[in-house]
Amino acid sequence: MSFLQAILDGLLVGGVYAVISIGLTLVYGVMGIVNFAQAEFLMIGMFVAWFAWAYLGLDPVLAAPLSFAVAFGIGWLVQGQLIARVLKAPSVAQIFLTVGLLIVLENGSLLLFGSQFRSVTTSYQTMSLSLGPLFISVPYLIAFGMSLACGLALWWFMRTSWFGRAMRATAQNPMAAQLMGIDTALMYKIAFALGVGLTAFGGAVILPYVTVFPGVGGQFVVLMFTVVVLGGLGSVAGAVVGGLAVGVIQALSSLFFPIQLQNLFLFLVFILVLAIRPQGLVGASR
Amino acid sequence: MKRWIVIAVVLAVACLLPLTLNPTGYWIRVLTFTLLFAAMAQAWNIIGGLANQTSLGHAAFFGIGAYTSTILLLKFGISPWIGMFAGGLLGGVAAFIIAIPTMRLQGHYFALATLAFGEVMRVIANVWTPLTGGPGGLSVPFVPPSLALYSFKQLLPHAYIALAALVVVTIIFEVIRRGAMGYRLRAIKENPAAAEVIGIDTTKVKLQTAVISGVLMAMLGTLYAQVAVFFDPDTVFSAAAISVRVALIAILGGVGTAIGPILGALFIIPLEELMNDLFSSGAAGLSQLIFSAILIVVILWQPRGFVTVFDKMTARFSGDISDKDRP
């Protein structure tokens, strides 16, 4: 019984992990850069949604597109001004550029918004549905639903739209894409902006149950990286699989191991995957 | 010839400088940590610079060293001097264990894997309370001053120990860089496949580098424990405050060069202190913000780090274009 409940909770929560992490994997897939600052855009999305709730009375879930838009804009600028300049640089420079960005964003928001924790109150926060003896938390269900919608929208975009195909082409072979007339620099901008926008969208969606403060990104960094590595860095489908897997692993591990060791468990999974199958569950061998 | 004169002068100044400071004051403490972090960055530089593997998990070794010597002192009364070597040994073992699964990983993947290892150590230290004191941390006991027990009333001896450590680690770095191992590492960096072809055992070389770096970093952990006196898992196993920081120091200064970590530490640590002094009560977070903005600027416009600026200055000063062999 508790086994089933754990799987159910894990899947719901995992769907959200997937949406938060898709952006990270998209950025790597198209540009080959691990954006260490990705979780900061989660924080940005949460703050945007919080302000929309506090001043416009918008439910955070409805404010999610707004979070997406704001992060998209910031991401566009960041990519053009900063990331673009290190695309050909050694990996150490790329790593530390995004690490520097992480610190700038976190402390910038500390200066702008102050340190206090902000939470929202929504009508459905303490509600749950019953499925027989199982509980389904309503905030989780809504978050999962939004994540699903977002995921489908992304899939549709990548499959059918010209931009989506152009991005995939750029990811596969930038040189060939350029020869085909694709403006790869533009594709990188879109990919990055889209990636951070998606993470911000995820942030808004989890605001009903997570309190936001400038350092909130740090709570999700482990999760996000484990998700994308497990699924395969660069694979959007992998992020979905990885997200669900991490959610379920986290929930199940709590049944058998002390909850305090939750993160340790995730790290070990993370390291094992990197050691044995770095391309992840879904990713293709590079 | 000229370079040796410069180094001798700098060393002389470095030896005399601590004497000019108040031995129980503030600046001696800043100097001690600056020297210590320079040494730590130099230990990182062996892997990060010479082997070109950006480790974001060096705190794992650092914490192992700090905890080993302190636990041995607290539980068995063993002097931290001996504990330092015990810690170094364990640090080397840890480096070996970490290196094996991560060796084949490149760039970003390697960084992520090492980051995970650092965090694993932090969680272990946090939960294994009977051994490590758990989240409450450990205090090096406040004993009467004794050289044998590495306890001093003033910070002055600590500053000299840190200086000696920096010199030793730098010498080791240079010996590797100029020696056969440095040559092999450069070959591996250029083209791993070709290196294998000409007979370089890349696995063995990488393992050796990792172990050396791990041993040194762990030993420095003991020095830190003796100066800081109190620490907890979040302090010594910290990704942000240790792992990222030492890499950052080396990178800002000039990764892969002997002087890089020194320049980086001389710039970053006193600057952080200054910012905390000026801004922290008014605008928390401002110092970190300015500091990381500088990092971004340096990466974008002077990716080789301060050492290029330094080189230009000394070249102008000494009037020669010396053959500084940079990687």
Place this chain on the structure above:
Amino acid sequence: MSKSSSQTGGLSRRTLLAGTASLLASPLVVSSAGAQAKPVNIGVIMPLSGANAQFGINSRNGIELVADEINTAGGIKALGGAKINLIVADATSTPTTAGTVAQRLITQNEVTAILGAFASSLTIAISEVTERRDIPLLTMSFADQITGRGYKNIFQVVAKASAIGKAQFDYTAAIAQASGVKIDKIAIMYEDTAYGTAQAAGLRAGAKAANIEIVMDDAYPLGITDTTPLINKLRASGAQAVFPVSYLNDSLLLIRTMRQQRITMPAIGGAAGYVIPDFEKGLGEFAEGVLSIAPANYDLAPDLTERFRKRYGYFMVHEALEHAVALDVLVQAIEKAKSAKAEDVAMALRGAKFSGGWTKAMTGGAVEFDATGLNVLSVPVMVQWRKKELVTVWPKDVAKGTADWKS
């Protein structure tokens, strides 16, 4: 004097030198002009960035309130009306940095004493410096280690973590009993930093001493984002009451998830996240009736603590109150020692009792330090949320309201 400078009207070198010399010398020259006594520098080291920043700011606010009151009332009388000059600095979240900051305040600002630093790890690091430099450190951090090392320069104004944890359990048992309910099985959940771990140890000791069965005893990582596994476990454990020790994010998560799963057993919080305004703001009606232990509470001396609410707009949270008391005690010690020298003040603090002023806000109406630096008069209190306010409900002799046990 060169011709050129006098022609251009610029500063001559001599003038510049003379001006600089007087500028450098001025701090050394005792201002004999006015009757202004030299201000007393007091260091305030709090976490102003990082996860504890909110608490650091609250603490600073409490200190500033009292400092301003004292200064407006004429400063420190024994020193000729010397004003208190607070030197505020960010402890950051790294203990070693907090230690360096303390050293800076001692060396460069020549502080008479230091107040700080909310988080026990930061306070311990600072105390390592202050003990070696013979500067008194006053704190409301309560890890047992703080007063457990035989240090002479540490002064803690609240009870120890183990005592607070034990009281968290003992008071609950008493309140339940007074309502005719017997508790046999309890659950303990705590965040795994020094704070949660230390208090949980106290809870455990209290339960063991009362022979109560602990059916769930789980630590969780501080940044936990999903508490459903914990609550699932709680539901299956058969506990009759749960004792969570959390900061804000996790306290909200826990209570909300409990509500979702329709778990109605009483939750008795462990201070920190459970006793700040944001808790009520986050939970609304679901905060009503939640009990929590607290080292002190503002309703014990409303005439004093309402001044905080008037100035800052929220009720005086316990860390602000305790720091206010600490500053008051410090100033009383300075008055008693008639000196701003650190060693004189430390001697005046050691083993002494202080009453009047803000000490009335502590239990026992006064503060008395024993040989280890612990305030022996401070007893934890159990508070309960009533209509957005915290009401002290236990022990009976300090209670302002009756405990409402909701099963």
